[in-house]
Amino acid sequence: MKRRKFIAGAGLSILGMNRLFSQEPAAPEIITKKRAQIINTKVLVAGGGPAGIGAAIGAAKAGADTFLIENQGFFGGTAAFSVGMCMNQMRPNEKPRGFVHELLLQKLQNYGNQAVRLSTHQFFVNVEYLKAAVLDALDEAGCKYLVHTKAVDAITRGNKVTGVIISTKSGLVEIRADAVVDCTGDADIAFFSGAPTLKEEGSLSAQTLLLDISNVQNYSNKDMAGVVKNAKSKYPLIPDSWMLIKVSNCHHYYINHSGTRDLGTFDVTDPFKFSKAECLSRRQVFQMTESMREFGSGDLKNCEIVGASTQIGIRESRRIEGSYILSEDDALKGSRFDDVIAWRSGWLDIGFKRTEQMRIHQVPYRAIIPLKIDGLLAAGRCISASHVGAAAGKSMGNCFATGHAAGIAAAMSSRTRKMPRELNVKDIQEALKKDGVDLNVGGETQSPTMSM
Numbered sequence: 544m545k546r547r548k549f550i551a552g553a554g555l556s557i558l559g560m561n562r563l564f565s566q567e568p569a570a571p572e573i574i575t576k577k578r579a580q581i582i583n584t585k586v587l588v589a590g591g592g593p594a595g596i597g598a599a600i601g602a603a604k605a606g607a608d609t610f611l612i613e614n615q616g617f618f619g620g621t622a623a624f625s626v627g628m629c630m631n632q633m634r635p636n637e638k639p640r641g642f643v644h645e646l647l648l649q650k651l652q653n654y655g656n657q658a659v660r661l662s663t664h665q666f667f668v669n670v671e672y673l674k675a676a677v678l679d680a681l682d683e684a685g686c687k688y689l690v691h692t693k694a695v696d697a698i699t700r701g702n703k704v705t706g707v708i709i710s711t712k713s714g715l716v717e718i719r720a721d722a723v724v725d726c727t728g729d730a731d732i733a734f735f736s737g738a739p740t741l742k743e744e745g746s747l748s749a750q751t752l753l754l755d756i757s758n759v760q761n762y763s764n765k766d767m768a769g770v771v772k773n774a775k776s777k778y779p780l781i782p783d784s785w786m787l788i789k790v791s792n793c794h795h796y797y798i799n800h801s802g803t804r805d806l807g808t809f810d811v812t813d814p815f816k817f818s819k820a821e822c823l824s825r826r827q828v829f830q831m832t833e834s835m836r837e838f839g840s841g842d843l844k845n846c847e848i849v850g851a852s853t854q855i856g857i858r859e860s861r862r863i864e865g866s867y868i869l870s871e872d873d874a875l876k877g878s879r880f881d882d883v884i885a886w887r888s889g890w891l892d893i894g895f896k897r898t899e900q901m902r903i904h905q906v907p908y909r910a911i912i913p914l915k916i917d918g919l920l921a922a923g924r925c926i927s928a929s930h931v932g933a934a935a936g937k938s939m940g941n942c943f944a945t946g947h948a949a950g951i952a953a954a955m956s957s958r959t960r961k962m963p964r965e966l967n968v969k970d971i972q973e974a975l976k977k978d979g980v981d982l983n984v985g986g987e988t989q990s991p992t993m994s995m
């Protein structure tokens with residue numbers, strides 16, 4: 544009886560809602576799609592993280608009219624919104640890797656030693672200097688760029704990408720290009736254009752909102768002893784694994800941690816899951832700071848939060864599917880390829896889940912071109928790779944390197960009027976060599992100090 548009443552009530556409220564809606568005038572729904580402007584360029588790079596910077600500088604240096612767009616208000620991607628993360632594999636064995644890496648270093652060094660400190664392979668950077676140094680490098684290379692612009696769709700003719708639609712404050716803008724390089728990290732352009740993509744949803748790496756703390760003069764690992772164990776019941780969102788690292792030449796500590804690892808699997812290409820991960824993480828970093836103040840020892844008791852990243856750092860999401868998919872085996876064996884366009888060094892690192900030494904391995908050109916769709920290349924963390932293959936070599940220096948190659952190929956595609964997949968790889972290799980890239984690297988084991 545009670546149940547019948549409930550159902551009848553529910554039906555009425557639905558009917559009520561319908562009546563309310565039916566009173567609205569029957570006007571056609573209009574979605575305003577005013578295209579404010581059309582921009583034409585030879586090469587368009589979408590996403591201005593390490594890969595996008597490499598691609599934009601690579602393409603511009605190769606002589607192409609190049610346009611770079613970025614969703615945030617600054618360039619640098621995870622390197623810039625990470626509040627202090629070191630840029631790994633920028634100079635493995637302290638040796639220059641190529642033109643784009645060195646141009647950024649030169650621009651950072653122009654700001655003095657507050658901006659950058661070099662180590663065995665990494666640049667320890669202060670992110671505010673980094674943001675300015677990237678602009679200096681892009682200006683010198685002659686790239687045009689826009690920040691606060693998000694690519695929201697791809698323009699295609701047949702199977703070819705001919706441009707992207709960006710969302711701006713004046714509405715939607717079309718950017719038409721001969722070749723597009725997808726450096727969005729999440730293979731957005733490939734996905735919008737209908738190219739096949741890869742994503743192992745069940746095993747995505749953790750996403751992490753990084754944070755900076757200050758007011759800690761001296762810190763040693765023992766100050767953190769017991770913090771997680773003792774604070775967990777009061778602060779349930781705190782992660783199990785944390786790493787405190789001194790920010791380059793300053794008095795802050797930057798904290799990398801296992802983020803969402805124990806809170807679920809979050810696919811950031813799903814807007815609901817992306818929002819959930821971001822919002823959980825905002826509370827998580829606050830709980831971490833409170834935990835250190837209440838349960839830490841030494842100076843940690845006085846720590847103060849300086850800030851957290853602009854957004855959660857994404858270790859892994861959607862990637863393109865190319866005719867070659869880089870795998871765990873390639874990383875462990877140190878594979879080499881005839882169509883090499885870059886190499887990846889560092890660790891096989893699945894964010895606080897698995898860390899293992901790997902060999903330096905090469906990236907074939909086939910892994911940066913999507914199947915089925917022409918006029919498009921990818922670089923950085925969205926190249927064609929398996930879940931473990933993606934984790935191996937996601938260090939920023941490697942992302943710069945695939946970006947550099949993709950930029951050169953895009954410029955060549957525009958100049959020769961050939962699709963990226965029709966180019967002669969030898970020409971791309973030759974151009975990379977001229978830019979100081981040694982492609983005869985791959986297969987070597989790495990010493991722990993060089994790779995960490």
Ligand SMILES: Cc1cc2nc3c(=O)[nH]c(=O)nc-3n(C[C@H](O)[C@H](O)[C@H](O)COP(=O)(O)OP(=O)(O)OC[C@H]3O[C@@H](n4cnc5c(N)ncnc54)[C@H](O)[C@@H]3O)c2cc1C
Binds near residue numbers: 727
């Ligand atoms: C928590 C964490 C810790 C890490 N630690 C290290 C470390 O210590 N050292 C290291 O070298 N590497 C580290 N990495 C890995 C490294 O940061 C990434 O692999 C690297 O930044 C990937 O570069 P990318 O350019 O491919 O992508 P991203 O850095 O993600 O950059 C992508 C850019 O594209 C923009 N974008 C995305 N979608 C759009 C769109 N539709 N339109 C316009 N712009 C768009 C984004 O705003 C972003 O700026 C870490 C990563 C994470 C998440």
